[in-house]
Amino acid sequence: MNLEKVIFGFFVLLAATMNLGFFIGDIADANLHSEYELYAAVVVSLITTVLKFGDRTQIGAVHLATSLVADLQLIAATIVWVYADYVSSSGLDAHAMSSIVSLSGGALLANLVSVVLLVIETVSFHRR
């Protein structure tokens, strides 16, 4: 067992699960989407990105790319939240909430690709 692989797999999966946890629920209902869950998703996604730094293989490059996409989507969702909550006159209404959740949905797709890559890597490693 390799501790580095454990940590890497842990964070990749955790990023996907956090993201899913935030995403699940009625898209326009603010009560079903916790801001702390989004915060955790952003933090875990950032850590995952940094963990993927410096791998020069092709699969490593795609890994990094998926993480960067997830970061971008999640940070965009956060900015929309902050804008709706603090700046916008209409507040955190159904429209704002749905765009936040759909942005995180995009990040979820990227995270799922990341997980698929992880699985592919693991399977091909065993075959070798």
Add this chain to the structure above:
Amino acid sequence: MHPPERPRSDQALWHERHPGRRPGKSRPATRIRKPGEPLDPQLTGQDPAATNALITGEHRWAAVSRFRQAGDVPGPEGGPLSSRGADTGSAPIFLIMRRMRTPLIVLIIIFAITTFGLALAPGETPEGEPHRMGLFNAFYVMSYTASTIGFGEIPFPFTPAQRMWMTVSIYLTVIGWAYALGTLLSLLQDRGFRNALDMRRFTRRVQRMRDPFLLIAGYGHTGQRLGRAWDHLGRNFVAVDIEPSQIESLEVDQYFADPPGLTADASNPFNLKLAGLKNPHCQAVLAMTDDDDVNLAITMSAALLRPDLPVIARTISAPVEDLMLAWGTPTVINPFDRFGDHLRMALRSPASFRLYSWLEAGPGSEQPPPGSPPAKGLWVVCGYGRFGQEVVGDLLAEGLDVVVIEPDPPSDEFLAAELDLPVRQLPQVIHGEGSEPEVLDEARIEQAVGFVAGTDNDTTNLSLIAAARRRNPDLYVAGRQNLPTNRSLFAAMHLDMLLVPADIVAREAYARLSTPLLWRFLEEMPQRGEDEAIALVHRIKDRCGQYLKDVWNVELTAWQAPALAGYLDPESVSPRQRQRRHAGQTGRVALTIGDLFRDPDDRDERLPVVPLMLLRDGEATIAPSDDTELHLDDELLVAGTRVAQRELQTILLSEGTAQYVVTGTRMPESWVWRHLVGRRLPNT
């Protein structure tokens, strides 16, 4: 058990010594296939490479390289163990990413924990109601606190619980930032990282070179002199040297361009490839290091990897010179050998030598003073090393008497073998130091006409010259300066002839590379006799002054001289253009050299240029006269000022200027006027 030893014939023994030959009669040769000739019977309708057939001749390389891109090593290529070398292109960014992984994760975690804690810490509004500041405000506060900006406590003054958490956060975030920045800075100062960066920058710049450039391997005194002169011409070069200080001089010294330099061992072909040996714009390779073996390795790499490139190599040893000449046709410059040749030329034809050394010294050199070494009498040569050997050989060949002074002379047999002379005709060799009065007495210094100080120590050479001059002030003195730093000392001695090995090599390489015709001129000129050389020296001095300005080629081709092509050969331009141009006159206007060099401002004046050589159909005419008629595709070698060079360029390119210079009539320069004039032509 060994087979019993059996007496063998001479022929069997010979074949044993030459294992490649088969004993017995050779096969009846029907016809011997020459290399490159196609196989008999011809394989038709088949791809020879695909059928695993024996492919020979010119198709062989094509077939081999179809399978192998690089074509460097025989056998299968590629794979993880391949010797291709790792891709150095994107190394630095990956290095940064990998090293920064831990500090960045630490920073993210610290930020996440402190922001989260601050968002949850119980606060109060001024009215005393409980309030939590929320994640966004907490992130804002943490960001400015961590970066030590500190805007204060927002949105409301903090409660003690919030302040406690802030205290912990401040220390944590400062540690996180310090760790991350520290790692980044130490990485930037890391030697390996900087090397990776330098290498990457160098490779990029060499790859991006789009103009012809020289590859100078060995950037010592010779290389630097050549590089600076080359840069002054406005051309590019790439330098490779193992000494970091030599490459750093590229950044310290003044250059017009910014030549790329690599600190690496030039005898390693990989480094030469990095420096652009395989670049199609590489013009020539110069092996200018101090080490003969390295120069040989460079010559070899260049001959094998780019057989089409000219190579100029420097060496001071005759055996190495032979080894170098085995690799294609490199130009090998041995400064001692060249000095001997110069001495012979100076003895035999002093005026030619004067012109030769003036032109070879390049732009900005002063006209050498007249004067020639005494061609009769006794020469004293101090120091019999590689230099002394060349000089003594050349002096003897010119029929002069020579006395050699050497503290550690070789035996007579050795000397005879080296100089290729019978033992009784050998020059007199005196054991001893040349500065001792008795030794100078024995060498008959009072009767001598010439003196050569040729040891490999500058101090010895200077004191030898001083001692000899005190005894005989009329001596013609030639000296050898080994270190470039002693230049001022030798200049103060006012020698008649001075050997600086670095200078000789740099000058010859420059003359060969800068102007292709110049070297041919220098080779052919001495055969033309003394009067021609004297006349040329005077002509250059009269028109261009005491200092040589520039020497350049003028190619009178339709491409290089479009404005003159019609005058040189009326068939080469379109009839319409011809008609327009010769509006006022009939018949062909013959263009002479004198016409070409008229001043575009006032055609009765002459441009300050001197034609040195005219090359027509591979035949060279030295110092062509002004009434020589010019033809299309002639090439001229000219000396003159830089202003004259620009004027001449205008004559070659601008039709209006060319017409004025050749015929004296003004031609409208603009398109509109040209058409208006053209309409008034009688025949259109």
